[in-house]
Amino acid sequence: MAPGSAQQTVTVDGRRLKLTSLDRVMYPETGTTKADVLAYYAAVADCLIPHARNRPVTRKRWVNGVGTEEKPGEVFFQKNLDKSAPSWIERHGIEHSDHTNVYPMLNNLATLTWLGQISALEIHVPQWQFGPEGELNNPDRMVLDLDPGPGASLPECAEVARLAREILNDMGLDPRPVTSGSKGIHLYAALNREQTSDQVSAVAKELARILEADHPDLVVSDMKKSLRGGKVLLDWSQNNRNKTTITPYSLRGKAHPMVAAPRTWEELDDPDLAHLDFEQVIERIREHGDLLADMDRGQAGLEPMSSNLQHNDDGGPDRLHTYRSMRDASKTPEPVPDAVGEPGGNSFVIQEHHARRLHYDFRLERDGVLVSWAIPKGPPTSTGENHLAVQTEDHPLDYGSFEGTIPKGEYGAGEVYIWDSGTYEAEKWRPGKEVICTLQGREDGGLAKGGNAVRRFALIHTGGSTDSAEKNWLIHLMKEQPGQPSPPAFTVRPTEELPTLKPMLATSGSPGLLRSEEDWAFEMKWDGIRAVATVTPEGTRLLSRNGNDLTKAYPELADLGSYVNAEQAVLDGEIVVINKAGRPDFGLLQGRMNLTKKSDIDAARRRTPVHFLLFDLLHLDGNSLLDLGYTQRREVLEQAVDAPGDGHIQVPPALDATLDEAIDASKQLGLEGIMAKRVNSTYSPGRRSESWVKIKHSLTQEVVVVGWRPGKGSRAHKVGSLLVAIPDGVDLKYIGRVGSGLTERELAEIGSRLKKMGRKTAPLDDVPAPDASDARWVRPALVGEVQFSERTSTGKLRHPVWRGWRPDKKPSDVVVEI
Structure with missing residues (x-):
């Protein structure tokens, strides 16, 4: 490439590529340009490509450079292949439950050059390759x-x-x-x-x-x-x-153009070992090639990791090898047996462990070992309490009778006492997910101090794939206890500052996605605005899903705290307007949106009152419920809220029905659809999850307004229709124009606002000429919702009808609905 040239067309591996902005500085602190990046990737291609070949490539792009440490540049993390990508780039798709991602494969210099052209500085791949037909091979x-x-x-x-x-x-x-x-x-x-x-x-x-x-x-x-x-x-x-x-050999998006660089083991012995930049790597390749x-x-298979570990009959480590690796039998009085015990027993023990911090060890006999959890606060004594339980290594059966002192310096050093012990009956045991059991303790044991030596507990895994999250469970005292009335539902706790939480989001789906009905619970889908409510002694605060404060806009919901049996709570629900037919009406709700003057709000409140339908409880009197399963959170929610007689605060029941029955009931009631929620799903604030699936009866799509076309005749200078789009990666994709469903009043009200948002050029480049001919373009910031009959083969909407504005959502919140 000629120095200083900002644009060139080159031929690489027989493919023509247009390279632009070659003089753009990608690394300001070193002055490294886009041309330098392309030259680096050309120099290392023979070494880099073999390690990425036939793998799905995820890209991190810094279109305007990486910036500085004080002011980093904007980065885009990209999986799907752009529709504008050259057709010759090799690709394969990976199917997910509700969509397919298509990834490029980095198999030649032309593709690597294209990646450099789009400023994909970092190239990430998994440890496996695609097979010839796109199958996912085992890792190599x-x-x-x-x-x-x-x-x-x-x-x-x-x-x-x-x-x-x-x-x-x-x-x-x-x-x-x-x-x-x-x-x-x-x-x-x-x-x-x-x-x-x-x-x-x-x-x-x-x-x-x-x-x-x-x-x-x-x-x-x-x-x-x-x-x-x-x-x-x-x-x-x-x-x-x-x-x-x-x-x-990939570059990094750091302040300096550093590289993921192969090293020798001898280099790792150097006390001055340091990371390498792209110029150093080029020189190393010239001298040593690819290390x-x-x-x-x-290449080899995976064998047992150490010959000095105890093994099971199959030659692999047994269930006590981690326990043994953490203890020296010559230094601790704890039992350190050579083998696991005989399976079939049902003993339990809860030990009071005075280590660095007091905690309780909860152990259940299962398959010849004691499956163990550490409970910092001890077993809960009320159904309103949910205590953290951290799963630890399996312990030997002999540990069930252990009491004594673990010496200082040894793992778990401190005093151990038996708090309670006995037998248990397992009602449910789903490894790594859920355990429900009834414990029969001693009459003089710790459980009996809570009112009865027989106690029914649930241990619920909180979800997550990181190592720390895999260990975390919650232990919950079940509402229904054998042989006695239920304990008090809640205990009063000191108030503390409550977290600000964004609502968990659902994915769009169809009934066919729900393969096992027993894993799902069903609710009606309410046609309104999502809101998270925070209740404290100081009052109630309402936040929309994008963080806007709705409290003053819906004053009739200010008394929510009067109906919550707690001093503090965070609840999730939907604000709706009920029409004369007794159904939520999104059109009527439009009249309550975007009002700021108190007089306007009061008048709208008298004319169109709202209801708050609660369906989840996230925090209660100092306890986070995020890590409880859906079923447990619903149980606590129903106890926590006493709905008033006028129904402006409600906890609509989950449907005791099959999937088909739930869908039919929703249709008969004239509602929008249903929500399917996994019964064991935890609550993930601000994240879209496949554990919640919305199934709609009609096709709807949230859209971003990108422009408008004037009407005809007397409306020639007014808004006649809106041009709408959806996000497509970092760009917008045009999906049509909509005029039906917009009233004259709505068109008049939005006209002045759109004109203030005007821009000279289109914010997207795929609008057909007939629609663009007289279009007035606007900044793509407003979100609305349309209903339509079907999508064309190119993704356009057929017969779209306007449903209303969505001031509770940002353009980045919009996703493609099924």
């Missing part, structure tokens, strides 16, 4: 990400890398180090594709835990920031099928 490599916490750096990462290398070598693997170009080190080891991603992840996770147990002052396998000071996080999760790692070039020769 394992990756360990060594990430230094505060107070640690590359030398500590190098030390952990050497420790991991010893174990991996014992497994027959040949790991290779790569300094990540960011903070830490990646270790790559080639595999023979005989194991699934889940199996590889399990081995990597166990390796991380063993290193953590052997080197607790250096290694941590838990991502929780509070545990990482001075230590190296051994992140095993990069082996998950859905996770990606930056490709060796990972022969990595595939070390």
